[in-house]
Amino acid sequence: MTINLILTRSLKGVIAEFSFINVSLSDTLWPDTLPQSPLIAGYSFTRGETRHLTNMDTGPDKIRPKGEVGVQKVTYPIIINVSQKSDLRNFYRVTLRNGEKEFLIRLAREAQFSTVRFLTPPRFSPLTDTKWRTSLDLEVLPI
Numbered sequence: 809m810t811i812n813l814i815l816t817r818s819l820k821g822v823i824a825e826f827s828f829i830n831v832s833l834s835d836t837l838w839p840d841t842l843p844q845s846p847l848i849a850g851y852s853f854t855r856g857e858t859r860h861l862t863n864m865d866t867g868p869d870k871i872r873p874k875g876e877v878g879v880q881k882v883t884y885p886i887i888i889n890v891s892q893k894s895d896l897r898n899f900y901r902v903t904l905r906n907g908e909k910e911f912l913i914r915l916a917r918e919a920q921f922s923t924v925r926f927l928t929p930p931r932f933s934p935l936t937d938t939k940w941r942t943s944l945d946l947e948v949l950p951i
Contacts, residue, residue, distance in 0.1 A: 835923075836903060838913040841895045843886040846916050850885035850943065853915075856950075880948040881927070882915060888940050896930055896942065910949060923949045 838844070856878015862870040888896060900907055907926035915922050927945040935941050 836909060836911040837921075838911060839895055839899050842888065842892055842899070844914065847885045847887065848916070850883060851916050852883045853948075854881040856880045856948075879950065882924070882944075882946045882948060884913075884915070884944040884946055886942050886944070887935065888942050890938055890940075893932065893940050893942070900926065900930060913946075915948070923951070925949065 857874065860872045860874040862872070864870055903909070904911060904926065907929060910923050910925040912921040913924055914920070915924075924946040927947050931943045931945075933941045933943075
């Protein structure tokens with residue numbers, strides 16, 4: 809089941825409608841206890857490939873369309889503390905069943921949620937005794 813939240817406001821006889829996110833009740837959201845935006849340094853995305861290359865015995869490769877929407881790859885770096893590291897591990901292992909399930913997150917400079925899933929487990933690099941730089945390799949799933 810999907811819920812569309814609509815806010816209607818009457819202003820001197822004029823009705824304005826504002827449409828909000830379209831979220832299924834079964835969707836998993838990125839935890840509030842983790843950073844809600846990535847670091848600018850290290851954040852990257854790659855547009856999805858929408859063509860299929862076939863090697864030919866002779867001559868140039870044959871190029872055919874694979875689809876209209878490719879799967880976008882995103883590197884999402886964050887800095888977290890020890891308790892957030894535990895939250896992220898729990899989210900990945902338990903909630904997402906070792907990265908098997910997809911979840912909703914707001915990507916950098918995006919107003920709406922994107923449906924993503926992990927490509928690889930989170931990578932942790934210590935910055936101090938209590939801070940970790942974490943890199944998340946995600947793929948954005950087409951709607």
